[in-house]
Amino acid sequence: MIASADAGTRKAAASVVDAKRALALARRVLDTEARAITSLADRLSDPFVAAIELMLGCRGRVVVSGIGKSGHVARKLAATLASTGTPAFFVHPAEAGHGDLGMIAAGDVVVMLSNSGETDELLLLTPHLKRQGAALIALTGNEKSTLARAADVHLDASVDAEACPLGLAPTASTTAALALGDALALAILDARGFSVDDFARSHPGGALGRRLLTRVADVMRTGDAMPRVPASATLAEAIVEMTGKGLGMTAVVDANGRVAGVFTDGDLRRSLARVDDAKRATIAELMTAHPRTITPERLAADCIVLMETPPKITSLLVVDDAGTLIGAVQMHDLFRARVV
Numbered sequence: 001m002i003a004s005a006d007a008g009t010r011k012a013a014a015s016v017v018d019a020k021r022a023l024a025l026a027r028r029v030l031d032t033e034a035r036a037i038t039s040l041a042d043r044l045s046d047p048f049v050a051a052i053e054l055m056l057g058c059r060g061r062v063v064v065s066g067i068g069k070s071g072h073v074a075r076k077l078a079a080t081l082a083s084t085g086t087p088a089f090f091v092h093p094a095e096a097g098h099g100d101l102g103m104i105a106a107g108d109v110v111v112m113l114s115n116s117g118e119t120d121e122l123l124l125l126t127p128h129l130k131r132q133g134a135a136l137i138a139l140t141g142n143e144k145s146t147l148a149r150a151a152d153v154h155l156d157a158s159v160d161a162e163a164c165p166l167g168l169a170p171t172a173s174t175t176a177a178l179a180l181g182d183a184l185a186l187a188i189l190d191a192r193g194f195s196v197d198d199f200a201r202s203h204p205g206g207a208l209g210r211r212l213l214t215r216v217a218d219v220m221r222t223g224d225a226m227p228r229v230p231a232s233a234t235l236a237e238a239i240v241e242m243t244g245k246g247l248g249m250t251a252v253v254d255a256n257g258r259v260a261g262v263f264t265d266g267d268l269r270r271s272l273a274r275v276d277d278a279k280r281a282t283i284a285e286l287m288t289a290h291p292r293t294i295t296p297e298r299l300a301a302d303c304i305v306l307m308e309t310p311p312k313i314t315s316l317l318v319v320d321d322a323g324t325l326i327g328a329v330q331m332h333d334l335f336r337a338r339v340v
Helices: 002-014 019-043 046-056 069-083 120-132 146-150 172-192 196-202 207-213 235-245 265-271 300-308 331-336
Strands: 062-066 088-090 109-114 135-140 153-156 228-230 249-253 259-264 315-319 325-330
Touching: 019 172, 046 109, 046 135, 046 153, 046 172, 062 069, 062 120, 069 088, 069 109, 069 172, 109 120, 120 135, 120 146, 135 146, 135 172, 228 235, 235 249, 235 265, 249 325, 259 265, 259 315, 300 315, 300 331, 325 331
Parallel strands: 062 088, 062 109, 109 135, 135 153, 228 249
Antiparallel strands: 249 259, 315 325
């Protein structure tokens, strides 16, 4: 009964929200965390550059560690580094003291996150890391802390106050550490000359990777699946080709296979008022000359830009450098490839 009564009290309390108070507190939280990040920018100096140089010169891996809320930030930093060209992984400091220290070797760079700089689990590891020949970067909120003094490079992530109204929950400090970690990872990305293609190779499974890796050649229709007629074809022959291939259009090519134009469903509707005999009218008279085309090495995502440019179209012809027809792409092909 007591437990039930407590639950009922909590539910009743939770259902009463002072909107004005809640919004005011939320704004103070955001303002406090924003000021914490701005303060970091003003304090960036030589140690930040030294940390970049140390990580760029790393002969092994970058190992990131932290515990509690700092551990969550450390995991995110390791993931960001790994996805932007710096081989990195997270090691839990407690597990490191029970065997996972073997994952760290000479030539590695260890990045430790601790707001206080006095986290026991991290401090216990530092002499072992030194003996193994690993370099240490400490990211703390106390430049006079034991961890800061033991590090080869210390990054100051201190904040004036937490955003928590009780002054207890790590909030502004973790936000500052997260932002400083992002700044470090992206400065290294820039120093490495990490490119869009490099980023795509690190993200092959997601939507971003598909957009950055999938080429027109990967999705285009070729051979018998590609609608085409010669410029001498009649309107009737073009209609048969369009109907058989189901793309709502057909390419029109010259004697050398170069694209002379395109004939679409829209062209067909417009031609009905102009043609008396569909069997005798030639497609060269009715086609749209100089259609939009794309080359096979372009990104498939570029097709979307060309298709969406007014007047909008749903299919594109693929040509080589000489303008010879080699394929066709329809919007549905892009959907199937999950590029759109």
